Amino acid sequence: MKAKIGIYVCECGPNIGETIDIPRVLETIPALEGYEDVELVPKSFGLLCSPAGKEYLAKEITDNGFTHLVVAACSPRDHNSTFIGVCKEAGLNPYLYKIINIREHCGWIIHDKEAATDKAIQYIRSGISRVLYQSELFERQLEITPDVLVIGGGIAGMEAALSLASHDRKVYLAEKTGELGGKAARFASLLPRQGRGADVIREKIKAVEENEHIRVHLNTELESSIGFLGNFEVVLAGNGDDEKTDLKVGAIIIATGYRMSDPGSFTGYEYADTDEVYSSLEIERMNGGEGIALRSGAKPASVALIHCVGRQEKGYCSRICCNYMMKIAGYFKKQSGATKVTEFFFDMCLPHKADQEFFDHSVGLGIDFKRVKEIGLSGTSVEFAETGGGKQKMDFDMVVLASAMEPSEDTEALAGLLEIDLDERGFFKEAHQTTDPVATSIDGIFVVGASQGPRGVSDSMLLAQATAGRIRCQLKPGGKIVPEVKVSEIMEAYCTGCRTCLEVCGYGAIYFDDQKGISIVNEAVCRGCGNCFGSCPSGALRTKHFTNKQLYREVTEALK
Amino acid sequence: MDKEFTPRIAAILCQWCSYTGADLAGTSRLQYPTSIIAMKVMCSSRVDPVLLLKAYLSGSDGVLLGGCHPGDCHYEVGNYHTRRRFAILKAVFDTLGLESARLKLSWISASEGPKFAQVANDYTEEIKKMGENPSKKKMFL
Ligand SMILES: Cc1cc2nc3c(=O)[nH]c(=O)nc-3n(C[C@H](O)[C@H](O)[C@H](O)COP(=O)(O)OP(=O)(O)OC[C@H]3O[C@@H](n4cnc5c(N)ncnc54)[C@H](O)[C@@H]3O)c2cc1C
Numbered sequence: 001m002k003a004k005i006g007i008y009v010c011e012c013g014p015n016i017g018e019t020i021d022i023p024r025v026l027e028t029i030p031a032l033e034g035y036e037d038v039e040l041v042p043k044s045f046g047l048l049c050s051p052a053g054k055e056y057l058a059k060e061i062t063d064n065g066f067t068h069l070v071v072a073a074c075s076p077r078d079h080n081s082t083f084i085g086v087c088k089e090a091g092l093n094p095y096l097y098k099i100i101n102i103r104e105h106c107g108w109i110i111h112d113k114e115a116a117t118d119k120a121i122q123y124i125r126s127g128i129s130r131v132l133y134q135s136e137l138f139e140r141q142l143e144i145t146p147d148v149l150v151i152g153g154g155i156a157g158m159e160a161a162l163s164l165a166s167h168d169r170k171v172y173l174a175e176k177t178g179e180l181g182g183k184a185a186r187f188a189s190l191l192p193r194q195g196r197g198a199d200v201i202r203e204k205i206k207a208v209e210e211n212e213h214i215r216v217h218l219n220t221e222l223e224s225s226i227g228f229l230g231n232f233e234v235v236l237a238g239n240g241d242d243e244k245t246d247l248k249v250g251a252i253i254i255a256t257g258y259r260m261s262d263p264g265s266f267t268g269y270e271y272a273d274t275d276e277v278y279s280s281l282e283i284e285r286m287n288g289g290e291g292i293a294l295r296s297g298a299k300p301a302s303v304a305l306i307h308c309v310g311r312q313e314k315g316y317c318s319r320i321c322c323n324y325m326m327k328i329a330g331y332f333k334k335q336s337g338a339t340k341v342t343e344f345f346f347d348m349c350l351p352h353k354a355d356q357e358f359f360d361h362s363v364g365l366g367i368d369f370k371r372v373k374e375i376g377l378s379g380t381s382v383e384f385a386e387t388g389g390g391k392q393k394m395d396f397d398m399v400v401l402a403s404a405m406e407p408s409e410d411t412e413a414l415a416g417l418l419e420i421d422l423d424e425r426g427f428f429k430e431a432h433q434t435t436d437p438v439a440t441s442i443d444g445i446f447v448v449g450a451s452q453g454p455r456g457v458s459d460s461m462l463l464a465q466a467t468a469g470r471i472r473c474q475l476k477p478g479g480k481i482v483p484e485v486k487v488s489e490i491m492e493a494y495c496t497g498c499r500t501c502l503e504v505c506g507y508g509a510i511y512f513d514d515q516k517g518i519s520i521v522n523e524a525v526c527r528g529c530g531n532c533f534g535s536c537p538s539g540a541l542r543t544k545h546f547t548n549k550q551l552y553r554e555v556t557e558a559l560k
Numbered sequence: 561m562d563k564e565f566t567p568r569i570a571a572i573l574c575q576w577c578s579y580t581g582a583d584l585a586g587t588s589r590l591q592y593p594t595s596i597i598a599m600k601v602m603c604s605s606r607v608d609p610v611l612l613l614k615a616y617l618s619g620s621d622g623v624l625l626g627g628c629h630p631g632d633c634h635y636e637v638g639n640y641h642t643r644r645r646f647a648i649l650k651a652v653f654d655t656l657g658l659e660s661a662r663l664k665l666s667w668i669s670a671s672e673g674p675k676f677a678q679v680a681n682d683y684t685e686e687i688k689k690m691g692e693n694p695s696k697k698k699m700f701l
């Protein structure tokens with residue numbers, strides 16, 4: 001069948017109408033060299049993206065029986081999807097259509113109308129030649145399960161579970177220990193407000209336990225997981241028994257939290273077990289139990305609180321310590337107003353809106369804040385130099401260390417199991433630090449709370465709620481998902497089985513078929529970036545909708 | 561050299577950052593020469609050396625490859641691979657006695673409309689000084 005290509009130039013009001021000589025474009029197209037075998041039908045319209053425009057275009061496609069369509073208009077970011085919709089409605093496979101951006105890339109960047117018109121023609125010609133080499137692609141709809149697995153039952157995991165559980169969505173919550181709540185369950189008070197602390201967490205635990213749509217698996221860890229967004233098959237294993245649970249879930253949320261780094265591993269903090277030196281978390285525990293006391297049982301009369309332990313070595317600020325150290329100072333003051341509390345810090349980190357107020361309040365309690373440039377311990381004597389001052393030494397009854405928060409112990413193993421990346425600091429890596437902070441490199445696997453980086457309770461909950469929102473949008477109960485169609489494929493005959501593509505694919509979308517000795521793309525997982533294509537030494541890869549033929553035609557025609 | 565020489569520069573841009581940056585140059589009504597002919601790919605890492613070579617041999621006076629800034633690739637590490645592949649192609653060009661200055665790799669984010677226009681202007685000037693791509697006249701490979 002002879003190809004018949006509709007070429008529609010949108011005036012876009014004055015945006016294209018006044019910057020490009022559309023009549024000249026329409027005149028030139030039928031006379032293009034090299035398209036004698038093709039029927040080219042160029043037309044223009046006022047606003048193609050308007051309801052009237054869309055209706056017009058759909059009718060034109062059907063009436064004329066176009067085999068291909070080129071729309072010369074605005075940026076694909078604005079209206080590509082609009083015209084894809086029109087194609088679908090008119091029964092033209094949308095992969096046989098192409099939008100050409102003659103507004104941003106011609107009319108708007110060149111004052112000279114003639115030059116802009118020449119360029120527009122050049123772009124349109126290149127688009128016509130490309131579209132002739134495009135092939136139909138078919139979107140597939142995949143059934144999904146809306147259910148979600150949450151790994152880790154701290155505040156982040158519980159909040160995610162609570163935000164997701166509903167009558168049409170089950171949540172499985174796997175917690176490694178025998179109880180829910182994570183670290184914060186033991187805190188007597190929670191920032192930013194003193195007071196109601198553990199209560200908040202206890203209420204959450206109760207809500208989780210009472211929620212009929214959440215299934216809590218205590219003493220349980222993830223054993224294996226395969227699949228992709230909407231369709232993961234996971235196995236949970238009891239860590240005290242041999243119990244295995246097979247589940248099908250649509251998404252996985254990692255909420256395995258953090259652990260405190262060992263202060264002994266940082267220079268200046270080598271101390272003996274018998275010294276009255278404690279970690280901040282130990283103080284929280286004491287305070288939540290019998291009260292804070294020395295080994296003798298006596299209450300300390302003087303305490304040094306040292307911030308930023310290990311910050312230099314780790315290369316990051318743990319963000320929450322300055323705040324919780326002031327909270328801990330408050331514990332001591334509450335226990336006995338006479339306790340002498342000194343806080344040593346390098347930089348004061350007060351990132352939330354209530355923090356400054358809390359700091360002023362702490363100063364008001366009579367806590368002595370010392371900004372230091374160096375510090376070291378010898379037992380409970382602290383040697384330090386204040387900024388702008390010389391070396392000093394002070395003796396205390398007790399020393400409390402805020403050592404850096406680091407990724408929890410299973411982080412690396414879990415990352416390996418789920419095939420997701422860790423960042424340079426060892427925390428789970430977000431898909432994009434700025435623009436996609438809860439997703440990971442694998443679609444359908446999310447990371448929330450302190451497992452993604454040091455953070456407090458409210459920020460952990462924030463990420464959990466954001467993730468729940470993402471999952472609710474992506475996995476609607478009863479819904480289907482349409483995986484990317486512009487994916488890569490490997491041509492069996494050319495693949496030598498070198499596995500280079502496996503190395504470069506950041507999504508684990510390629511697997512090796514041992515029997516055939518070749519690599520194969522899992523199209524449901526592939527994102528279509530084409531990195532594998534760029535790496536294959538044998539020319540075995542093909543990127544759908546961005547094939548060599550299509551790109552070569554596009555580039556050579558544009559350069560004519 | 562022809563005074564009127566207007567170069568042709570094939571600009572192969574990733575759709576997430578550099579193509580969007582080029583769009584922004586347009587939306588901001590920044591002016592840059594007609595020499596630039598933009599083409600879109602999913603990610604700069606799709607661009608194998610052969611595609612750049614193809615553009616060069618098709619008579620592109622300069623070939624511009626645009627991607628997201630390192631660390632910002634929409635596919636995470638794609639552009640680190642691009643960077644290496646590009647370096648190899650430059651070396652191959654030098655070895656073959658081709659002008660590797662006709663190849664340019666640039667990181668342009670979605671918000672860097674002005675940078676896109678700047679790169680387009682500067683690179684066009686550079687290529688103007690170099691003159692026409694000799695491969696337009698003769699095949700010498
Ligand atoms: C001394 C101290 C005081 C603090 N005070 C405050 C405060 O007042 N206000 C505030 O906002 N923040 C405070 N924080 C920070 C707070 O502890 C964290 O923000 C919070 O605990 C993060 O919650 P999470 O759920 O991400 O992690 P976690 O609380 O660490 O919970 C993680 C959970 O995952 C489980 N888990 C781990 N690995 C696995 C696995 N492989 N499989 C299954 N389950 C697993 C753990 O058992 C745990 O239950 C303080 C921190 C410290 C150290």
Ligand code: SF4
Nearest residue numbers: 495496498499501536
């Ligand atoms: S890089 Fe190419 S040849 Fe090597 S395994 Fe992948 S597809 Fe096969």
Ligand code: SF4
Nearest residue numbers: 505526527529530532
């Ligand atoms: S196109 Fe990208 S995501 Fe798909 S298999 Fe290749 S490298 Fe992996």
Ligand code: FES
Nearest residue numbers: 574603627628633
């Ligand atoms: S998406 Fe822009 S370089 Fe990969």
